[in-house]
Amino acid sequence: MSTSYDAHHPPRRDVLDECVHCGFCLPTCPTYAVTGLETESPRGRIYMMDLAARGEIGVDEAFGEHIDSCLGCLACVTACPSGVQYDKLIESVRPQVERNVPRTRADTLFRGLVFALFPHPGRLRVAALGGIVYQRTGLRALVHRLGLIDRLPARLRALESLLPPVTVRALFTRTPERTRPSGPVRLRVGLLAGCAQRVFFGDVNAATVRVLAAEGCDVLVPRDRQCCGALSVHAGREEEGLARARATIEMFERYRLDVVVANVAGCGSTLKEYADLLADDPAWAERAKAFSAKVRDISELLAELTPRAPRHPISTRVAYHDACHLSNAQKIRSQPRAVLRSIPDLQLHDIAEAELCCGSAGIYNLVEPETAEELGRRKAKHLEAVTPDVVVTANAGCLLQIRRFLDTGIPLLHPVQLVDASIRGVDPL
Amino acid sequence: MEHSALRAEFVAAIGADAVLDDPVSLRSYECDGLTGFRVVPEFVLLPTDTAQVAAAVAICARHTVPFVARGAGTCLSGGSLPVAEGVVISLQKLRSVLEIDVENRRAVVQPGVTNLDVSKAVAEYGLYFAPDPSSQQVCTIGGNVAENSGGAHCLKYGFTVHHIHEVQVVLPDGAVTTLGAPSPHQPGYDLLGAFVGSEGTLGIVTRITVKLLATPTAVRTLVADFPSVEQAGDTVTGMIASGIVPAAVEMMDALALEAVEASVQAGYSLDTAAALLVELDGPPAEVATQFAEIEQLCKDNGTTKLVIAPTPEARAAMWKGRKAAFAAVGRISPNYFVQDGVVPRTRLAEALVRISEMADEAGLRVANVFHAGDGNLHPLVLYSEQAGEHDRAEHLSTAIAELCVDLGGSLSGEHGIGTDKACSMPRQYSDVDLATMTLLRKAFDPDEICNPGKLLPTPRLCGDRPGPHRAHPLEAAGIIERI
Numbered sequence: 001m002s003t004s005y006d007a008h009h010p011p012r013r014d015v016l017d018e019c020v021h022c023g024f025c026l027p028t029c030p031t032y033a034v035t036g037l038e039t040e041s042p043r044g045r046i047y048m049m050d051l052a053a054r055g056e057i058g059v060d061e062a063f064g065e066h067i068d069s070c071l072g073c074l075a076c077v078t079a080c081p082s083g084v085q086y087d088k089l090i091e092s093v094r095p096q097v098e099r100n101v102p103r104t105r106a107d108t109l110f111r112g113l114v115f116a117l118f119p120h121p122g123r124l125r126v127a128a129l130g131g132i133v134y135q136r137t138g139l140r141a142l143v144h145r146l147g148l149i150d151r152l153p154a155r156l157r158a159l160e161s162l163l164p165p166v167t168v169r170a171l172f173t174r175t176p177e178r179t180r181p182s183g184p185v186r187l188r189v190g191l192l193a194g195c196a197q198r199v200f201f202g203d204v205n206a207a208t209v210r211v212l213a214a215e216g217c218d219v220l221v222p223r224d225r226q227c228c229g230a231l232s233v234h235a236g237r238e239e240e241g242l243a244r245a246r247a248t249i250e251m252f253e254r255y256r257l258d259v260v261v262a263n264v265a266g267c268g269s270t271l272k273e274y275a276d277l278l279a280d281d282p283a284w285a286e287r288a289k290a291f292s293a294k295v296r297d298i299s300e301l302l303a304e305l306t307p308r309a310p311r312h313p314i315s316t317r318v319a320y321h322d323a324c325h326l327s328n329a330q331k332i333r334s335q336p337r338a339v340l341r342s343i344p345d346l347q348l349h350d351i352a353e354a355e356l357c358c359g360s361a362g363i364y365n366l367v368e369p370e371t372a373e374e375l376g377r378r379k380a381k382h383l384e385a386v387t388p389d390v391v392v393t394a395n396a397g398c399l400l401q402i403r404r405f406l407d408t409g410i411p412l413l414h415p416v417q418l419v420d421a422s423i424r425g426v427d428p429l
Numbered sequence: 430m431e432h433s434a435l436r437a438e439f440v441a442a443i444g445a446d447a448v449l450d451d452p453v454s455l456r457s458y459e460c461d462g463l464t465g466f467r468v469v470p471e472f473v474l475l476p477t478d479t480a481q482v483a484a485a486v487a488i489c490a491r492h493t494v495p496f497v498a499r500g501a502g503t504c505l506s507g508g509s510l511p512v513a514e515g516v517v518i519s520l521q522k523l524r525s526v527l528e529i530d531v532e533n534r535r536a537v538v539q540p541g542v543t544n545l546d547v548s549k550a551v552a553e554y555g556l557y558f559a560p561d562p563s564s565q566q567v568c569t570i571g572g573n574v575a576e577n578s579g580g581a582h583c584l585k586y587g588f589t590v591h592h593i594h595e596v597q598v599v600l601p602d603g604a605v606t607t608l609g610a611p612s613p614h615q616p617g618y619d620l621l622g623a624f625v626g627s628e629g630t631l632g633i634v635t636r637i638t639v640k641l642l643a644t645p646t647a648v649r650t651l652v653a654d655f656p657s658v659e660q661a662g663d664t665v666t667g668m669i670a671s672g673i674v675p676a677a678v679e680m681m682d683a684l685a686l687e688a689v690e691a692s693v694q695a696g697y698s699l700d701t702a703a704a705l706l707v708e709l710d711g712p713p714a715e716v717a718t719q720f721a722e723i724e725q726l727c728k729d730n731g732t733t734k735l736v737i738a739p740t741p742e743a744r745a746a747m748w749k750g751r752k753a754a755f756a757a758v759g760r761i762s763p764n765y766f767v768q769d770g771v772v773p774r775t776r777l778a779e780a781l782v783r784i785s786e787m788a789d790e791a792g793l794r795v796a797n798v799f800h801a802g803d804g805n806l807h808p809l810v811l812y813s814e815q816a817g818e819h820d821r822a823e824h825l826s827t828a829i830a831e832l833c834v835d836l837g838g839s840l841s842g843e844h845g846i847g848t849d850k851a852c853s854m855p856r857q858y859s860d861v862d863l864a865t866m867t868l869l870r871k872a873f874d875p876d877e878i879c880n881p882g883k884l885l886p887t888p889r890l891c892g893d894r895p896g897p898h899r900a901h902p903l904e905a906a907g908i909i910e911r912i
Binding site: 017018019020021022023024026027036037038039044047048051056057062063066079080081082083084352 | 454456543564693
C-alpha cells in the first residue's frame, strides 16, 4: 500500500482504524457547525487522513485546506464513543501538511509575521505599545471612520481588532521572580508567565501569584522570555515547537519545583504533552516525562489544595466559558467550577453550546478569520443569553477573542482573578 | 448528460458555493454510518431552503439523474449511500427551528436539525420530542422521518410516525407538496404514513411539523444484573404481562457491558451475564407503585445486583453508556456488523440462545444490546478484517437477520433496509407484497431516480453481496465498469 505521507510520523494506522464513522463528533465540531460540510468535520477529516494513508488522495492543497481549517479544539475527542485519539491524528498530520503542501507567498508571510511576533514577549510588548498609540491618538477612530478598516484583508482586520485595551503601565508590570507565602510552605510552585499572557494579562499572572501565595505556595516565576511552544505545536511547526519544549523544561529544572502551574489553557495542555512530544528523543524522553507529570492548571491545583485563605462573598452572576484546551485537551471541567463555587454568593451559569469552540484556537482567529468570526459571534450570543455580570474563562486566547464580540458592558476575567478578589475582599471589577 | 453542462445548471439554480465536485469532497460523502458500502457521487449539493432543494431535484428529474438525500450520514443500513453518476443532496444547510407553538405543543423544524436539538429548543417550556434514537445527538429529523426512527423509549411512545403532524416534501419531479396536516384525522389516503419510513425513496422532506410531549413529572431508572440472559428475558416478559408499560427496557450482555463501561464508566457491572436498564416515567404516584413492582419482579427472577439511579446525572450516565454502545464496541473489536432484527418478545430468550450457538459455530463473538421491551435486537457481530474474518462475520450477520424473520419477526426494527438488507426482503415478503410496494414507489417516482437501489430488492444490486466494498462480479469479469 503506497501512502501519500512522508516517512516522518505519519498518522498511525491503528489510531485511524479506531474510527467507526458513527458521526457522534459532528455536532460538537465548530467548523461543521458553521459549514455543514463533511470535509469540515472530524469524521470527514479522519476519512481523508485515511484515504491519504492509503495513497488514494494526495497530501496537497485540497487536503491541506481541510486540515488547516481544523481549530484543534478537540471537542470531537470528548464526544467520541470509540475513543479515537483525534489529537494524535491531527498533531501528526499538521506537520505533514506544513512540510509537503506549499503555501502561497501571502500566507507564508502572514504566518511568518505571527510567529515572529506572538511567541516573543519583547517584540509583542513593542507592538502593543504601537497599538496603544494607534488606539489612543485617534488614529484608530480615523481608520474606522474613513472606512479604511474594511479595505484591509480579513487577517489584518482580525489582528487589529484582537488588540485588547491595555494600559502602558500594565504592559510593563513584571511579575516578581519569587513570592513567599506568609505561613508555612505547602508547595514550591513554578508559574509559566507566558508570551501574550505576560504582555496583555499581567494582571492575571499577578492574581495567580497572590492566590498561590495566600494558599501557602512558594511561587517562582522564571523571567526568561521563553515560549512554551504551544502555538508552534498546534500549527504543525514541529521542530520549532520541540526546541521550545526542551528550553522550557530546562528553564523550570533550575528551580526544583513540586508543581509547574499554567494559567493559560493552551500552554498548560502543551506542557502536559511534552512527555509525548519528546518520547522518541532519548536525551529528553525521561526529563519530559518527569516535567509533564508536575504540570497543573491553576484551577486544577486550587481544587486539589484545601483552601487555607478565607473567601469573602462576591455577589455576581458569572457565565463560565470552557476553554477547549482546558475542557477537551486536559479534561478539566469540574475543577474551575468547583473553585468558583467556593466563593460565597457567586452564581455560576453554564451556557448553551458550551462544547463549541469560541474560534480563538491559538493563531486560528488570525489565519482563518471568517470562521473564527462566526464562532465568536455565536459564543458571545450564548454568553449574553445568561445575562452575566461577568464572563469568566481560563485562556488568554479565548479572553481576547470573546472580548471582540461580547457586549462591551460585560467585563471578562480569568477565574483566578475572582478567587483573588474573594481572598482579598475587594471588588473584582 | 455532460458533467460541465449539468454543473452549470446546478450552479445557476443554487450557487457555485453549494455545488461540490472536487474529488476530495466527493470521496468524503462516499459512505454513511455503514462503511462497508462505498460509492462516489458525481456531485454533492448543499441547498439552503426548500426552493433550492426543489430546483436541484427538478434539474435531476429533467435529466433523469439519480439523487440521494443525506442528513448527518449516520444511517446504519446504507440508506444514504450515493449512487454512481448521481447527486447527493445534503440537508445540512437547513438546520433551523422555525417555529415553536407551546400551546398546541408543536414545533416546525427544518430537516437538518438534530433530534436532540428539537428537544433542547423546547425544553424551557417543559416539552420534548419523544422519539430518541441512540444517535439522537447527531441524527437529523429529516433522517428520522425517512427511516421512521424509534429508540429506547418507543416501547411506550411509539416511533417517529406517531410524532409527526405534517411534512413539506419535494417530490421526485421537483414539485413541492404537503403531507398530513397540523391536526390529526385527515380524510383521504394516509400519504404521511406512507412517506414516513420510505427511506428517502418517495421524495425529500424539507419542513417538518413535530408533535411535542410534556416532560414527564417523574422519571425513575434502574439497572439490574442477571446471571443469565434467560432470566433477564423472563423479567421483561413478566413486566409486560403485569400490564406495566415501562418507558424503556434495554438489555445488554456481558460483551456489550464491557465495551460500554470502557467508553463511559457509568458503573455497569463487568462480571454479569446480562443487565437490564429499566425506566418508568409519568405521574409520581403511578411511577412509585410500578417501580416497586418492577424491583420485585427483578428480585423474583434472581437479580444479583440492582442499582437505582440516585441522581439525574447518574441516570444520564446510564443512558449515555447505552446510547453510545455501538460505537463503544469499537473499543473491544476492530470491526463489527450491527444487525437490527425484531423477534416476538416471547421468543427473545430462544433467539439469544440460537444467536449464541451460531456465533460459537462461526468462531466469532456477538455482543447483544437491544430494546428488550419490543424485541428489537441489535446483535453486534465482532470480527477482524485483518484476520480475514470478514466473510464469516457477514454470513453470520445475515443469518441472524434471517433467523429473526424465521422466528416470526422482522429484518429491521429501526435501522432501515437501505442497501444492506434490500436483498433479504424476499425472505420476509411475498412477490405480491413487494410488487404492491413497488406500485407505490413508482407512483411517486416513475423514473426511479429518488434513492434508487434502496429498500426494495433490484436484480442489479442483489447480484452484489453486502459487506465492505468489492467489485461486482460483472465488474471483475471486465463486462461493466464503475465510473
